Amino acid sequence: MKIEETKPTSESFDDKLKRLAVEEAELRVKALKEEAEARVEEREVRKHQLKDLKSNIADRDLKDKQAQLDREQQGKTFRAQDATDNFNWKTCTHKKGGMAHARDVRVLTTGGNSNQYSVFKHQMLNGDIWVRCSRCSRTWAPPVEKNFYFRDGIVVARQDGVFDTAKFEAAKLEYLRAVNFETNNSTSSSVQCRLSKYDPASKRMVDAADVYRENIASTNLR
Numbered sequence: 001m002k003i004e005e006t007k008p009t010s011e012s013f014d015d016k017l018k019r020l021a022v023e024e025a026e027l028r029v030k031a032l033k034e035e036a037e038a039r040v041e042e043r044e045v046r047k048h049q050l051k052d053l054k055s056n057i058a059d060r061d062l063k064d065k066q067a068q069l070d071r072e073q074q075g076k077t078f079r080a081q082d083a084t085d086n087f088n089w090k091t092c093t094h095k096k097g098g099m100a101h102a103r104d105v106r107v108l109t110t111g112g113n114s115n116q117y118s119v120f121k122h123q124m125l126n127g128d129i130w131v132r133c134s135r136c137s138r139t140w141a142p143p144v145e146k147n148f149y150f151r152d153g154i155v156v157a158r159q160d161g162v163f164d165t166a167k168f169e170a171a172k173l174e175y176l177r178a179v180n181f182e183t184n185n186s187t188s189s190s191v192q193c194r195l196s197k198y199d200p201a202s203k204r205m206v207d208a209a210d211v212y213r214e215n216i217a218s219t220n221l222r
């Protein structure tokens with residue numbers, strides 16, 4: 001508080017006290033007013049922050065929803081493709097023969113009735129034999145364990161699912177059956193190599209056929 005020294009000295013001590021009391025009261029009112037104003041401002045700021053927050057949440061919800069829809073759509077597309085493939089693979093005899101007519105070329109995708117299989121066998125560079133039906137494009141490859149972990153009937157990552165031994169053994173049998181399909185088509189082959197990788201634990205090169213298999217497990221000979 002600024003005390004005015006220039007006030008006439010005629011002011012009595014009582015008057016001075018009164019004046020100071022009034023000034024003090026005025027200051028207190030001013031302070032209260034400022035406090036109230038600050039509170040209003042604060043409330044405004046908070047209102048805006050809340051609005052921002054709400055719109056951010058709405059934005060994020062919308063993005064989450066969009067991402068989920070995208071995933072579902074993608075899943076649907078994959079499942080539809082899988083269903084089409086599975087249907088074609090099941091109906092196909094994988095055999096040669098049969099007659100394609102101008103009005104009915106189904107035999108080209110459903111297979112004929114010859115005793116010869118309409119398959120091509122290809123020896124991969126690690127020595128594995130892959131078999132591909134030229135009619136329905138189904139490809140048989142040695143089953144890879146990492147593709148047999150399931151949760152709720154869906155293939156999931158190793159750490160998220162349970163290994164289905166029955167399905168894996170069935171796939172192995174199915175693969176062996178395909179490898180033995182009788183065909184007069186000759187087997188093609190890649191350049192053969194032995195695949196190895198460096199193993200830091202033993203400080204040696206070790207066999208890496210499994211790594212190769214896992215890496216190409218999701219491809220086919222289409």
Ligand SMILES: [Zn+2]
Pocket residue numbers: 089092093094095111133134135136137138
């Ligand atoms: Zn086939």
